[in-house]
Amino acid sequence: MRNSCVSSSLQPRLVVDGAELKINEKGMSYWEHELPWHYEEDGFQVTRGSAWSAPGCHLGCGVLIYSKDGRVVRVEGDPENPYNQGRLCPRCVAVDDIINHENRLQYPMKRAVEDRGLNKWERISWDEALDTVEQRFNEYKERHGAESVVFLQGTGRDIAAYISRLAWSFGSPNYAFSLSNVACFGPRIFASMMTTGVFMIGDYSQQFIDRYDNPEWQCPAITVVWGNNHIVANSDGAYGHWVTDVMQRGSKLMVIDPRLTWLAAHADCWLQVRPGSDGSLALAMGNVMIEEGIYDKEFVEKWVHGFEEYSALCAEWTPERAEEVTWVPADEIREAARLLAANSPALLQWGVALDQREDCVFSSRAVLALFAITGNLEKPGSNVVGPELLKYITGWGRELLSFDAEEKRIGTDELLIYKLGLQVASINKMIDHMIEQPEDYPIKASWIQTVNQIACGGVDNERTIEAFKNLEFNVFVDLFMTPSAMAFGDLILPVTTYPERNGIRVGDGTQRGETINAAVPPLGECRSDMEINLELCRRFNPEAWPWETVEEMFSHILSETGLDFEGVRETAPSYLPFEYNKHEKGLMRPDGQPGFLTPTGKVELKSLGLEFMGFDPLPTYNEPPMTPYSQPELAKDYPLVLQTGARQHNTFHSENRMSGRLRPIHPEPTVMIHPDTAAELGVRDGEWVWVEGPVGTTGRVARAKRVAEVTTAIDPRCASSDHGWWHPEGDPENLFDVNEININNLIPWTTGLTGVGANYKCILCKIYPCKDGE
């Protein structure tokens, strides 16, 4: 199943070779393990399970946790788990450094409001902590309505189900994701829903327990990595190195990225696109395919709606016109279009770069359109709808929220996408609200679980800090003291890491049955996020939370599958049945008719849903608001196009930087600039520089310190920076240096074209050396 690419022949390496494949009463298949999920080996306790948060991660690989005397000694990849096949990324390999870190929070702490920003925390009991939250939240609810308390999460932690249910059962509609305009994954999902009615994922065989050996699966002829560096990021449920797996099995590779990533350097075709202009590039590739007649005419005839209108739009985007916008030579656009059209099946591995611009809905649809007109949907090795075990991951317990409360959800009156397409409140509108504090709708308190918004996710710290300082009571739940908690927290509750807790992990994209299994007791007085939320919720709304233990709660969540927590744990990982070509078989629509889950039953290149919402129904290109073309005057002072958020192997967003093992891999924040640009600016490789830019059109200017990485991997007109930076070793009362090194300070809290998608990856900046002492 897992090959080694050293020998010329593909050698199976899965340890369960020869094990018996079983199928449970729900039709889920699993390998019978030789050993139970918990066993002893050479004086170690070994616990098999899923590695899902905390710390944060987008995957949840299969792991074996080795512990001794109640302490995690190391974590290894589980060779019996088809998902990662014994492999692990460096963050998980070194996770013991986080679990056993001396600075972990170990008990609840409080701080007086007047001491915000000062390191004057006082240890309290869990009873006092939860009594305080219960009493204060209930007071605000009584005086100002439940909506005056907001609930915020970050990304990559097992929290969406439990925090959404907490918010809704408390009665507040204001549950939000802390990233500006939910600019991660959500916009791609929305764009995809508006096009096909479903969300599709690249088919690396991850839905099959026997993976690459499954006879139905076919290796993609080409993998197209668009705006993603997933061998580093491990994003959206896709294990990054599946791409090297399929390359080793013969897949070609196309990469669309402004940077020369390792993948780009090893691609058959790399298009170095100007940040933010992907929509134009995709339309020009469509132009070539239509012009040359090299699309899948049969699929288009049968399954595509709006092809004429789409063709007319593409006709406007000749490769020559797109070259001016994208900086990709016209001939390269032609070659790329031909390469994609000639290689079927084609797998689309798209990434967050498509969400991180205002026109994400339209540019993502333009990219998806290329895979529709080439017929690369639902066939083996292309892009498929993964099997789904549970729907809980996008929010759990919506029915607990009254209609009146729902009407008050922030953002729904101005941003139609929030009203019709999303369950969260708009964080951008919420920040405005916190600052303005309208008399009829004040915001008084926040519950901030798994997010460090002034180091990561949030933008424009000046405004963010002002907003949260305006609230009377901010509660944090986290592993470590963070810059955000230091800046405006009043209470902080300590959580467990994944080897210290139980949980369920069904996965993003393609779901499977797995559990997170406690291997060691929690550090100090830490509790899991689920235990905290269960206990607090039982105080607010006992009818909505009838469970005595979190394991009972997990079994309830799983009950719709006919399984319980213990049952899933015994057979984990278990795999759901899967079929290809569901649109042909009537398996995609609830009415059982063939077709996609759209009003027309076809892939809607002209979207009826978007038209209904009053948006452009076509995947039209929109120039982002802060570029040399949209802001020619500003660009005279800030000539470089900056993209932020470059992922590093050693960190997950703002996490992991306190690890002595991981930190040396990438010890300080960096900005990539081309040698020609560096020479012009008088900047040397390894030197500290300021990256400075306008905060949108606010009239303010912000800057962040970086180490210059001078490299030909970037266009001379561009710069690329990593994100999520703070110095855990820094002075807490200087907020761990966050205000000097957070690149998101250059990005404004605007709502953009639709209210989803924010310009993290296409803004303007200038770069100059730091002076001595800075």
Add this chain to the structure above:
Amino acid sequence: MKALLVNYRWCTGCHSCELACQVKNDLPAGQYGIKLNQVGPWEYAPKKWQYSYFPVLTDQCNLCADRLAAGKLPSCVQHCQANCIQLMDASEAATIAAANPKMLMMTI
């Protein structure tokens, strides 16, 4: 004699081998039994990029003798995300290296 054979065509520079070794052998942060090296990126011809990583054994590598005795793979081999490191007899590794491009053979 055993050797590690790396097909460096596929090494993506993910650092898993370094840390899997460091944690398994309880080496202090900053010391490694296998250490990653980067060469590039630079463009040596139009659209041709030199950009490679090379994991290299150090004096602290013992080829995970204890893991081998327990029927497991060395920690770096098991955790290599690109599946590009393999442990085998040195003579076999030499034969494969002689017949295939981009091979790095190492003994301790």
